Amino acid sequence: MLSDSGYYSRKEGAIFAGVDWPSVLIYMVMVSLGIMSIYASVYNDSNRAIFDMAQKSGSQLMWTGISVVLGVVILLVDSKYYHYIAYQAYAASILLLLSTFVFGRTVNGAHSWISLGPFSVQPVEFAKLTTALALGKYMGGYGFNISRMKSLSRVGMIVGLPALIVCAQNDTGSAMVFSSFLFMLYREGFTGWVYMVLGMIVFLSVSSFFVEPTALYVLIFLIVVAIEMRDNGMMKQKIVYVASVLMAMLLIFFGGMVLRHEISMMRAFILALAVTLPMVAVYAVRYKLRNVVVFVVFFICSLLFVTSVDYVFDNVLRPHQQHRILDLLGLENDVKGAGYNVNQSKIAIGSGGLLGKGFLQGTQTKFDFVPEQSTDFIFSTVGEEWGFIGSITVLALFVALIFRVMRMGDRQRDTFGRVYCYGVAGVFFFHFFVNLGMTIGLIPVIGIPLPFFSYGGSSLLAFSVMLFIAIRLNCNAQYQSWQ
Amino acid sequence: MELSRSQSLRIFIVLVALVIAGRLFYLQIIDTRYKEYANNNALRPIVLNPPRGEIYDRNGLFLAQSREAYDLMVIPRDVKPFDTLEMCRIIGVDKAELVGQLKKVGRSSRRPTVLFKLLDKEVKMKFEEYTFPGFYTQYRTIRSYPFHTGGNILGYVGEVNDNTIKNDSYYKRGDYIGMTGIERAYEEVLRGRKGVRMELVDVHGMPKGGYADGLYDTLAVPGVSITSTIDAKLQLLGEELMEGKVGSIVAIEPKTGEILMMVSSPTYNPDELIGRDRSRNYLKLLREPRRPLYNRAVMASYPPGSTFKLSTGLIGLQEGVLVPSQRYVCNSGYYVGRGVKCHYHDSPLDLRYSIQTSCNTYYCYVFRNILDNKAYGDVKVGFEVWRDYLLSMGFGRRLDSDFSGELKGNLPTVDFYDRVYNGKWNSLTTISLSIGQGEMGVTPLQLANFTATIANRGYYKIPHIIKSIEGGQIDSRFSVPNYTNIDPKHYQVIAEGMYRAVNVEGTAVGAAVKGLDICGKTGTAENGRGRDHSTFACFAPYNDPKIAMSVYVEHGGFGATVAMPIASLLLEQYLTDTITRPGLVEYVKRMTIEYPQYDNK
Structure with a gap:
């Protein structure tokens, strides 16, 4: 429960007092650019009216109107209210998610849509919002401690439940969005280890495709030593140790050759590690460093992980996922199959040049060369018609908005508001990074929309509500700071 | 300096944004290939064939006339499933031939290829009442000879061979060239000059109008008519x-x-x-x-x-x-x-x-x-x-x-x-040359x-x-x-x-x-x-x-x-x-x- 609800009141009649106008401005600019881009991507000579409701651009305009009205309503509602309804909203959204199994409709292989008369709703877009609210309420509640397993497992359950349901609906991309709450958790003091392990996983997964195994083992060894040094220092000992391991490895390798008993480099390296293990033990005991054990375990796990990447790739991933990854890593170049979307998107963006071809002048956009252009690949329209300048502008708008929302979080007096704002910032960041990265071929194709740009009522509405609740929560912080 | 966690996150966001910006810079500014790809996607050069020049006799009678004919072209990659029987009926071939031809051109190429040559104008008009994505007709001229005469003088016009295509960049596969006679001797005069129109096409290969107001288009120059000395x-x-x-x-x-x-x-x-x-x-x-x-x-x-x-x-x-x-x-x-x-x-x-x-x-x-x-x-x-x-007197050599x-x-x-004769010969040995016999020919x-x-x-x-x-x-x-x-x-x-x-x-x-x-x-x-x-x-x-x-x-x-x-x-x-x-x-x-x-x- 709120401990200081007494502060949560504003001047009578001042609906817009304390509103973070820069955020609202960025929002309006983004949504406008989004409508223009959608219009451009569906534009052809036979339908020229941007406001035609039968067209996607007209429909998006209508949803923008609804979103803005809803935004005003949100600003009118007392901020306490969002705290009160957090769990109920969460529960409702879980029910909505589950109902797709009954009433759902399949679009592009994902069974995650519900038809409501003329509209289709994607419940997962709202689940992100309610999850952020529920997390805020739980983490701001009494007895929450981020270092305790019990608290953490509850957080994991709140995030994991909708993610699992969405996953079961075959919408892996949206499920992955829920990992974006790690952003907020980092801010809340979640241990750095998790992030290091995650970073290591990404790094090793990619490296295992390119780096020869022995070299990769040595690389992991050096990285782990470096991380250990960051925590414990003592550079001299590290140099001695690394040198001994490498010397031992060479000795074993050449010794084998002399004795006519061929030993592979990989084996020589592992033997060298085993031989020099006493050094590590002595070091740990002498300097009373318990965490050395953790590093040793971390190292061994990394080696095992690298070895298992091939297995996972071959046996766990589905063929289309395998192709997407190989295509991204440049190990496969199938511009007609798996790589078709990305290739066309890159062509559209790349052909934009510095200044772009101009509004409605993009040939790739106008003549439908990029599939899914009004939705997931909307950024290719921006890239083609507005060029590098336009793309960088959009990039800057997103960074600014995310910074703005983070700032709102930092100014919150209570945990609920902070967790919520950082949760929203994380979701925005994840969408922004993954979507743009996908359209320019930086990361694999994960079908999630670009907030405020992509065509789709559900996502526009959900993102707008997320933002406006953050703005509403910020109003109070603002008001308080005046007092 | 120890960074707060929210500061670290901000730095992380900026780093990610910089990576994206760098990639955009590479795609849009450094790497120029994508502009070319985009043009390959959306621009289709339509070749405009000029009518071939006509040939008259010395008194102004037509020896060789040009009349219009149309090649049925296909862009294999743009072909969508269509009613083959309908098409067979229109162009007057049997299904096996059509299927065979289509198989020959494959399905992945985006290069326009001739499917059937020199169809009559009536066939073309009928063809255009239907839409077959990936197919279109191309104007050609075809000879007709009102006197049905002078085959060896006029020569004939045929499709260029690979050698000619290699040596003369004017000719593309499927073009026609004078092979013998006047058609060959005066090829460059008769053929005129091809033009090109850049056309925008959408992803289905459907034409979407001209490109850049025709800035890169050239008109076809009709072939010049010549009067021959023949009566x-x-x-x-x-x-x-x-x-x-x-x-x-x-x-x-x-x-x-x-x-x-x-x-x-x-x-x-x-x-x-x-x-x-x-x-x-x-x-x-x-x-x-x-x-x-x-x-x-x-x-x-x-x-x-x-x-x-x-x-x-x-x-x-x-x-x-x-x-x-x-x-x-x-x-x-x-x-x-x-x-x-x-x-x-x-x-x-x-x-x-x-x-x-x-x-x-x-x-x-x-x-x-x-x-x-x-x-x-x-x-x-x-x-x-x-x-x-x-x-x-003009014997024993080309008269030029x-x-x-x-x-x-x-x-x-x-x-x-x-x-x-091993060097041993005289005027008697070659005497039959005097009366136009022997080892000579004119x-x-x-x-x-x-x-x-x-x-x-x-x-x-x-x-x-x-x-x-x-x-x-x-x-x-x-x-x-x-x-x-x-x-x-x-x-x-x-x-x-x-x-x-x-x-x-x-x-x-x-x-x-x-x-x-x-x-x-x-x-x-x-x-x-x-x-x-x-x-x-x-x-x-x-x-x-x-x-x-x-x-x-x-x-x-x-x-x-x-x-x-x-x-x-x-x-x-x-x-x-x-x-x-x-x-x-x-x-x-x-x-x-x-x-x-x-x-x-």
Whole structure:
């Protein structure tokens, strides 16, 4: 429960007092650019009216109107209210998610849509919002401690439940969005280890495709030593140790050759590690460093992980996922199959040049060369018609908005508001990074929309509500700071 | 400095944004390939084929016209499933053929490929009532020949081969090019210049209008029409008279060198070599034993026979070893060495009469006097002198006409006889050359040109087939008179001999037409393959000649039997535009000659 609800009141009649106008401005600019881009991507000579409701651009305009009205309503509602309804909203959204199994409709292989008369709703877009609210309420509640397993497992359950349901609906991309709450958790003091392990996983997964195994083992060894040094220092000992391991490895390798008993480099390296293990033990005991054990375990796990990447790739991933990854890593170049979307998107963006071809002048956009252009690949329209300048502008708008929302979080007096704002910032960041990265071929194709740009009522509405609740929560912080 | 966690997150966001910005910079600014890819995607160059220039005869009648036809093109990658039966019905092919063609072009290429060639306009109109994504029609021109005549003169137009495409960037696969005859010689004039229109297409390959307001488009420049020197009526009659016979007729206007007719028989109907049946008919013609595609008028190397005596006489006169009044005795032959036989006629006889009666003996004397001239001392020097005169008359070399495919004929060299006779030979060894027999050959064009030289009393203009090019000029080499190494004064007596042969007494009296003053020389050429060739060289009228002609009928027998009546009829037709001897026409037409040499192979 709120401990200081007494502060949560504003001047009578001042609906817009304390509103973070820069955020609202960025929002309006983004949504406008989004409508223009959608219009451009569906534009052809036979339908020229941007406001035609039968067209996607007209429909998006209508949803923008609804979103803005809803935004005003949100600003009118007392901020306490969002705290009160957090769990109920969460529960409702879980029910909505589950109902797709009954009433759902399949679009592009994902069974995650519900038809409501003329509209289709994607419940997962709202689940992100309610999850952020529920997390805020739980983490701001009494007895929450981020270092305790019990608290953490509850957080994991709140995030994991909708993610699992969405996953079961075959919408892996949206499920992955829920990992974006790690952003907020980092801010809340979640241990750095998790992030290091995650970073290591990404790094090793990619490296295992390119780096020869022995070299990769040595690389992991050096990285782990470096991380250990960051925590414990003592550079001299590290140099001695690394040198001994490498010397031992060479000795074993050449010794084998002399004795006519061929030993592979990989084996020589592992033997060298085993031989020099006493050094590590002595070091740990002498300097009373318990965490050395953790590093040793971390190292061994990394080696095992690298070895298992091939297995996972071959046996766990589905063929289309395998192709997407190989295509991204440049190990496969199938511009007609798996790589078709990305290739066309890159062509559209790349052909934009510095200044772009101009509004409605993009040939790739106008003549439908990029599939899914009004939705997931909307950024290719921006890239083609507005060029590098336009793309960088959009990039800057997103960074600014995310910074703005983070700032709102930092100014919150209570945990609920902070967790919520950082949760929203994380979701925005994840969408922004993954979507743009996908359209320019930086990361694999994960079908999630670009907030405020992509065509789709559900996502526009959900993102707008997320933002406006953050703005509403910020109003109070603002008001308080005046007092 | 220790960073707070929210600061670390901000730095992380900025780093990610910078990576994205860097990637955008690379894609949009550094790497220019994507602009090209985009153009490949959305721009399709549409080639605009110009109509081919038309060919007229000297009197303004159409010899070759252009009419429109359409190629059915396909862009395999843009093809969507369609109703194959519907398409088969429209273009009139069976399904197997359509499917076969589609299989041949594959399915992944985005290069436009010809699926079916030269469809009629009606088919194209019908085709355009339907939409078949990935298919479109392309304008072409196709020839039609109102007279169905002159196949070997006009030549034919065919698809370019790989070699041409490699050497000349103008041509693309599926383009048409003149392969022989006038079509080839004047290809660059007739073809015009292709244009291109850049068209925007969407992802389905559907056209979406022009690109950049036509900034990169060029218009097609239509081919230029040309007027040929051919007289269509004369040509037509010539082909008619030669029907069933193998041989050639070439007629030249002496004053200008314009080729009035050029028949190579058997000929073919040029209409057969157009449109979709072209390749099938071409193969058929190629396999015919009498070789209709072989243009005998400029390629065949025939022994000239007695017509060649005219040149022997001229050389004798120029060399000073003969005067017109010189008389030799002929006892039905020249009996020195291997000897040459002659037929019965009055003897002794002078130069004029030797032409009239076509005496072999007379020219054996003249020939030996030329080669064994004491002034040269050596027969080989004498032979070279003799040969040089002939070269100047246009024998043994290409005349450099505008007609492609012209060959040299055959004029033997000193080296040739040295090789054959191990260096031991003399004027008697080569005596048969004096009367146009032996190791030599001339083309009908060369013989006609030589006759024109006599008609002009000493000079010729390079024979050519093009009279004028619309808005252009024909090569200046055709308007310069070329004098032979024989003094023009010597030609008069030769012309006189030819006049008398027809109009007074001699071998060619059957050619005479009252009032036309025809001059002529018969030839009966022995050959190793059967009956003698029949040949006739002539011009008319005697004063102010309008036409010179050579007729050659393979295995036709005496020159007076076939070649001469044909020539006589053609001269009459050309000079008076009438035929007064329909009986003779019938006689010539009915005369059939057996050609076991060709047909029994």
